Amino acid sequence: MRVGLVGCGFIGTVHSYALRQLSRAGLIDAAVTATYDVDRARAEAAAAAHDAAVAMPTVDALAAAVDVVWVCTWTAAHGAAVHSAVAAGRPVFCEKPLAPSLAECEAVAADLRRVPHQVGLVLRYAPVFRAAGDLLRSGSYGAPLAAILRDDQYFPIQGMYGSTWRADVTKAGGGTLIEHSIHDVDVLTALFGEPVTVAARTACRFRHAGIEDVADVTLEYESGAIASLVSVWHQVTSRPSTRRLEIFCEDALLWSEDDHLGPLHVETGDGVEQLRGALPDWAGQLGVPDELTGPVAQYAQPAKAFLDALVRDGAAARGDPDVDVALAAHRVVDSAYRSAAAGGAPIVVVADGASRSR
Ligand SMILES: NC(=O)c1ccc[n+]([C@@H]2O[C@H](COP(=O)([O-])OP(=O)(O)OC[C@H]3O[C@@H](n4cnc5c(N)ncnc54)[C@H](O)[C@@H]3O)[C@@H](O)[C@H]2O)c1
Structure with a gap:
């Protein structure tokens, strides 16, 4: 092809x-x-x-x-x-x-x-988040209670980004929430389902009009679980993009400070175990320096999945994730912006794309 x-x-x-x-x-x-x-x-x-x-x-x-x-x-x-x-x-x-x-x-x-299409929400492929999802769905640790996801990176109009459009709302649509944390919203949806309500506060501390660089979003799920997403663009240019996830279930705390392979730490009354995510078994054939194998696999894996689907299924191929998954994340982001504009009032997210103030 x-x-x-x-x-x-x-x-x-x-x-x-x-x-x-x-x-x-x-x-x-x-x-x-x-x-x-x-x-x-x-x-x-x-x-x-x-x-x-x-x-x-x-x-x-x-x-x-x-x-x-x-x-x-x-x-x-x-x-x-x-x-x-x-x-x-x-x-x-x-x-x-x-x-x-x-x-x-x-x-x-x-x-x-x-x-046939696929959207670049690649974070949901990360083995550490897939492992967390498998554990949640297994029910082994009881119901999920609360999650905290912190996502931070330096303001991405410098350094390795080498471009400035992320400070232009007409090109980016917004700041850290839509541009970067749409990945986080999507991962939280993969873990807990679509949220029922969203409440958010945002700030533009670096004064690029319409580009929030701090966002604090609270998401409530059908199960009663609550997630708190804090997304920050700062000026600590030495820090790479990082995420920390904590999920409290009735009988366990799951947490990780690495958004690709983990490890995922699982703490129960019996102690702590660590689950390290695995790269696809073909990753070693990519022919890249060892330190690049993981980062390249983050993009190679979804790309290969899409191209394999096209070879296998032709016009009937379905990429993963598709636009329905992407729109679900966009509805949450849009609800968060509307909540922030309304001073943080909770917004009820309606699955057909509409949403209203509570
Ligand atoms: N999935 C991920 O992990 C991930 C990571 C980074 C960026 N992104 C997304 O990828 C997109 C690009 O981000 P980037 O960091 O590569 O930006 P970039 O500025 O480095 O590259 C964008 C390129 O698009 C070109 N361009 C603009 N308008 C065009 C047009 N009409 N036709 C053809 N080319 C055009 C620009 O000249 C530029 O070379 C954004 O939507 C960003 O959110 C996704």
Whole structure:
């Protein structure tokens, strides 16, 4: 399969690298053959990383020349790129967030539903969160009571990000909550189901209009469990992006300070055990330096899952996660913003996309 990469910046380069290593190792029946970016030099640099890839003049030309399209532009440009790819009948991998606002996300989702697709909410693939979900569903530790998820990173308009659009609300749609913590909202949904109510406070301490850099969100679930999500963009540029999750169940505390392989610590009345997540058994074939195997696998695993599904099921393929999963996360984020605008009042989240003040 010929893969077309649209948007050749930070995450486009990460996907490009993961796809190249998968392809060279013979782990996928696909390779990047075309690239496009409004910044042509970036498209050319991305194409040069592949054996026979070409920088295309437009997204439509790219879509016509490939079998599947990877959309990695900044958030506000996802919709137009997805639209071009879908108009050409191409399956699409679309980065998260789908779009800056919930209404625009629904329009992107309507396009994506017409083709096999997958959304880049890759955190839900992390073995540590999958292990936590398996333990919760096993019921071995009683009902979940409360969760605390802290997510922090330096304000991502510097350092390895090398771009400034995350401080522009017209391109990003908001700050740390939609741009970064939509992953956290999605993981919490994978663990506890869709929340029933959402209440939030936000702040813009670095004064980029519409870009919250602190968000404190309380989510209530059908089971009665409550989660508290604190998401912060700070200026501690030495700190990588980190997360800490604690889940209290009736009979155990599960916690981790690593958002990929863990370990997941499980404390019960009998003591503490540690469960370390495993990489896919093919990860060692990626041909990357040892220290990069884990980070590359975070993107290679969902990419391979999508491409394998396309080879196996063709037009009937379903990516994981799909737009319904992504829209559920966007509804929560949108409810959080509306709660914050209403001074923190709880918002009832309604599964069909509507939501109202309590
Ligand atoms: N899933 C993840 O873990 C993850 C991680 C980082 C970023 N992202 C998401 O990926 C997207 C890109 O983020 P980034 O950090 O790579 O940004 P970036 O600024 O590094 O790259 C974006 C690229 O898109 C290009 N672009 C903009 N408009 C375009 C258009 N209409 N057509 C073609 N190219 C266009 C820009 O020139 C730039 O090269 C964002 O939506 C971001 O939220 C996801």
